Amino acid sequence: MRLRIAYTKVEDARYIAHLDLTRVFERAVRRAGIAMSYTEGFNPRPKISFGFALAVGTEGEREYVDIELQRELDLGEVLGRIQEQLPPGIRLLQGRALTQGAKPLMAVLNSASYRIRILMALPILPERLQEAVSAWLAREHVTYSRYTKKGPTDKDIRPWVKRLVGEIHGDEIIFELEVEMGNAGSVRPEEVLASLRELEKLPLDMEELHVKRTGVHVSYQGRNSSPIEHDGFVQLAE
Amino acid sequence: MSKLTAAEIRRQVERFLPKVLKPSRYLGSEWNAIKKDWDKTDVHMAFAFPDVYEVGMSHLGTRILYHLVNSFPEFLCERVFAPWVDMEEAMRERKIPLYALESFQPLQEFDVIGFTLQYEMSFTNILNMLDLAGIPMRAEERGPEDPWIIAGGPCAFNPEPLVGFIDFFLLGESEEQLPEVLRLIAEQKVNPLPRRDFLVKVAHVQGVYVPDFYHVTYKPDGRIESIKAETDVPSVVEKALVQDLDNAFFPTNPVVPYLEIVHDRMMLEVMRGCSRGCRFCQAGMLYRPVRERSQETLLKQTEELVRSTGYDQVALTSLSSGDYSCIQPVIESILEKHGEDGVGVSLPSLRVDSFDVGLAETVQKARKSGITFAPEAGSQRLRDVINKGVTEENLLTAVEAAFQKGWSTIKLYFMVGLPTETQEDIDGIIDLAKKVANVGTKLGRRNITVTIATSFFVPKPHTPFQWEPQEAKASVDLKQRYLREKLRDRRFKYSYHDVKTSYLEAVFAKGDRRLAPLLEWAVRHGARFDGWGDQFREDIWMDAFKEFGIDPHFYANRAMDYDDILPWEHLESGVTKQYLVSEHHRALQEAKTIDCRHDECSGCGICPGRGVQIELKG
Numbered sequence: 043m044r045l046r047i048a049y050t051k052v053e054d055a056r057y058i059a060h061l062d063l064t065r066v067f068e069r070a071v072r073r074a075g076i077a078m079s080y081t082e083g084f085n086p087r088p089k090i091s092f093g094f095a096l097a098v099g100t101e102g103e104r105e106y107v108d109i110e111l112q113r114e115l116d117l118g119e120v121l122g123r124i125q126e127q128l129p130p131g132i133r134l135l136q137g138r139a140l141t142q143g144a145k146p147l148m149a150v151l152n153s154a155s156y157r158i159r160i161l162m163a164l165p166i167l168p169e170r171l172q173e174a175v176s177a178w179l180a181r182e183h184v185t186y187s188r189y190t191k192k193g194p195t196d197k198d199i200r201p202w203v204k205r206l207v208g209e210i211h212g213d214e215i216i217f218e219l220e221v222e223m224g225n226a227g228s229v230r231p232e233e234v235l236a237s238l239r240e241l242e243k244l245p246l247d248m249e250e251l252h253v254k255r256t257g258v259h260v261s262y263q264g265r266n267s268s269p270i271e272h273d274g275f276v277q278l279a280e
Numbered sequence: 281m282s283k284l285t286a287a288e289i290r291r292q293v294e295r296f297l298p299k300v301l302k303p304s305r306y307l308g309s310e311w312n313a314i315k316k317d318w319d320k321t322d323v324h325m326a327f328a329f330p331d332v333y334e335v336g337m338s339h340l341g342t343r344i345l346y347h348l349v350n351s352f353p354e355f356l357c358e359r360v361f362a363p364w365v366d367m368e369e370a371m372r373e374r375k376i377p378l379y380a381l382e383s384f385q386p387l388q389e390f391d392v393i394g395f396t397l398q399y400e401m402s403f404t405n406i407l408n409m410l411d412l413a414g415i416p417m418r419a420e421e422r423g424p425e426d427p428w429i430i431a432g433g434p435c436a437f438n439p440e441p442l443v444g445f446i447d448f449f450l451l452g453e454s455e456e457q458l459p460e461v462l463r464l465i466a467e468q469k470v471n472p473l474p475r476r477d478f479l480v481k482v483a484h485v486q487g488v489y490v491p492d493f494y495h496v497t498y499k500p501d502g503r504i505e506s507i508k509a510e511t512d513v514p515s516v517v518e519k520a521l522v523q524d525l526d527n528a529f530f531p532t533n534p535v536v537p538y539l540e541i542v543h544d545r546m547m548l549e550v551m552r553g554c555s556r557g558c559r560f561c562q563a564g565m566l567y568r569p570v571r572e573r574s575q576e577t578l579l580k581q582t583e584e585l586v587r588s589t590g591y592d593q594v595a596l597t598s599l600s601s602g603d604y605s606c607i608q609p610v611i612e613s614i615l616e617k618h619g620e621d622g623v624g625v626s627l628p629s630l631r632v633d634s635f636d637v638g639l640a641e642t643v644q645k646a647r648k649s650g651i652t653f654a655p656e657a658g659s660q661r662l663r664d665v666i667n668k669g670v671t672e673e674n675l676l677t678a679v680e681a682a683f684q685k686g687w688s689t690i691k692l693y694f695m696v697g698l699p700t701e702t703q704e705d706i707d708g709i710i711d712l713a714k715k716v717a718n719v720g721t722k723l724g725r726r727n728i729t730v731t732i733a734t735s736f737f738v739p740k741p742h743t744p745f746q747w748e749p750q751e752a753k754a755s756v757d758l759k760q761r762y763l764r765e766k767l768r769d770r771r772f773k774y775s776y777h778d779v780k781t782s783y784l785e786a787v788f789a790k791g792d793r794r795l796a797p798l799l800e801w802a803v804r805h806g807a808r809f810d811g812w813g814d815q816f817r818e819d820i821w822m823d824a825f826k827e828f829g830i831d832p833h834f835y836a837n838r839a840m841d842y843d844d845i846l847p848w849e850h851l852e853s854g855v856t857k858q859y860l861v862s863e864h865h866r867a868l869q870e871a872k873t874i875d876c877r878h879d880e881c882s883g884c885g886i887c888p889g890r891g892v893q894i895e896l897k898g
Binding site: 054057058059062065066068069070071072073075077078080086088097098099100127129130131 | 297298299302303304307309310311536538539540586587588589590591592621622
């Protein structure tokens with residue numbers, strides 16, 4: 043039985059590194075007394091796979107994991123038993139048994155949305171903010187220097203950005219950002235804001251920035267949908 | 281340092297936590313972590329491991345004591361580890377005091393901080409952690425509002441370089457002793473006695489050493505003239521000991537870390553103590569006598585561990601698990617019961633015989649990568665000196681079995697700089713390595729690797745070699761270079777330990793309380809994580825010795841006389857000095873001493889009068 047589960051990765055769980063997340067789920071399932079399927083070979087590993095990694099420290103409101111079990115079990119019961127064994131901050135939201143041949147998460151997910159809260163270094167008028175965002179989005183190419191181990195490399199980050207809106211709330215701005223993701227990479231939310239600050243001269247305090255990934259999507263012809271299709275799933279109570 | 285509340289610390293730490301390496305080291309919300317109500321507990325203890333999280337969390341003693349203290353409703357125990365250098369820098373920059381993981385309470389708020397002394401090279405981290413916590417390093421500068429600073433573990437058997445910083449030490453096994461100490465601290469909180477009166481009271485708990493009450497005088501040549509105890513405390517402190525290991529406390533709900541730690545698995549303590557009597561081995565002397573746990577207990581514990589942790593591997597730990605009398609049936613029962621759920625067994629210490637190779641074969645789950653043997657010395661003569669009861673024949677038979685069963689990498693451990701060692705013994709290492717590789721070649725195995733690792737012998741207190749000097753580091757350095765030169769064959773891989781840290785380890789292992797101010801100076805000048813090659817700063821230490829006019833050779837390289845008063849003369853492991861002297865004699869005569877477990881008593885002195893005896897379950 044192949045399970046696809048939507049979960050949160052918030053509070054303390056946001057510090058769990060992506061590579062450690064497999065172990066966290068693996069141990070929770072084992073504690074729950076549910077038998078997983080294993081890979082073949084010299085060093086069998088449980089079949090657990092995720093979508094695109096979430097940066098350490100960034101909260102995820104709706105992430106996904108696929109887990110393959112040895113036997114067919116009642117979905118609601120399985121989710122309940124696993125939930126009991128998960129550390130704080132990882133809450134299961136929804137689950138679904140995948141049909142045979144369903145593509146893995148990495149093959150279907152292609153976009154992500156973020157909510158970014160950032161402090162203004164100086165007061166900004168709402169019109170000024172809208173102008174800046176529009177001007178930035180109107181650019182065809184946006185070069186951003188990313189510092190890597192090999193030194194700074196320039197890349198064009200504009201093509202990845204699908205949507206960007208900002209709204210002032212008190213002394214901070216809340217941005218909603220949607221980016222494309224793929225095997226060729228993507229852009230980090232911090233990079234978009236740093237570029238907005240630099241190119242459009244917006245006084246943003248980059249030290250006071252909180253990023254949350256609100257969702258990852260299967261995006262097709264301008265429509266976002268969840269990798270869990272909308273039939274036959276089990277909705278868990280909050 | 282400004283006083284911050286737990287909530288303020290948490291808020292501030294979270295602002296930079298994503299930027300430090302491995303932030304999940306600093307959280308305290310792992311599975312099975314115990315969060316108790318601060319206001320509903322009488323005594324608050326922070327268990328402090330003076331190294332990084334991944335090392336500290338792998339230590340069985342830490343796991344045991346954390347859960348032991350928390351098993352009492354009136355006590356609260358939280359964990360704290362040495363923050364890695366990047367985290368320390370971030371905390372110091374923002375003046376955030378060191379906090380305990382579970383509650384984020386600053387260490388300053390606890391009633392007692394208990395450090396574990398696993399190796400000498402972590403001493404600097406202890407002082408640095410106190411400093412980070414804003415607690416004065418020196419006991420004399422601390423007041424009644426400060427926590428008691430206590431310490432236990434193997435290095436408590438010669439804790440003299442830490443005298444002046446630690447209020448009192450706990451010698452031996454803490455399962456019964458530590459709760460007793462905490463009860464006294466609870467009483468002290470309600471009806472406070474003057475510091476000295478409290479310390480006298482605590483000095484009467486088995487194994488508690490209060491260094492203030494023991495006065496040391498020195499001869500003009502620097503040797504110790506006398507160690508005199510005050511009249512109201514025991515003149516000699518003798519270790520605490522668990523009489524019934526099978527019924528002793530053992531946690532089956534250990535904390536399961538988020539990040540991968542060094543020993544990332546369940547641990548079963550199959551027995552305590554080892555009576556093989558290797559003469560260099562401090563643990564072998566300190567943890568006597570041999571006491572085994574019963575199979576029933578171990579199986580019950582395994583079942584609980586699997587259910588509470590979700591780990592897929594259980595390590596059967598002890599000083600020499602192959603010697604556990606029921607090892608085969610225990611492994612079989614565990615695999616029978618839990619093998620289907622993907623649970624495997626691992627044996628961290630293997631003897632050099634084919635029986636253990638057979639066991640390794642049984643437990644091997646994944647690909648056969650490497651198997652390790654520790655002949656410790658290159659020649660039969662030297663192995664007899666150190667009482668490592670292993671022959672070349674034993675080793676080669678075991679190696680043959682390993683190659684036949686499919687292993688392709690054999691790792692061999694040796695020590696360099698052992699007492700009486702000559703060039704022949706060094707050549708013996710090369711010889712043995714070649715013979716091992718040839719066994720593989722003869723069996724037609726291609727692509728085999730023999731990894732040879734050498735470490736630099738450090739004479740340790742309470743062993744028959746405690747009087748021995750450490751060999752000069754320049755000479756050991758030459759020997760290791762020689763080995764590197766001679767082991768240049770594609771079948772060999774040679775690795776060796778840096779001599780500089782082992783030298784400092786010898787200074788502190790055999791050191792006395794005159795080293796304490798030097799230790800503090802080194803910490804103030806930036807020494808920490810000395811056991812980490814990339815952090816060790818030899819320059820600081822050399823400056824420190826110069827600054828204080830202390831000759832490190834006096835400690836590391838001086839042969840002591842039997843009638844010299846040792847810095848740890850007043851601290852007893854239960855193994856008599858007379859026995860250690862006779863073992864030292866026998867070493868020099870190249871005479872072996874048998875294992876009392878299966879043969880007659882060798883008279884080490886541990887059993888009589890302590891209500892303990894060798895306890896075998898097989």
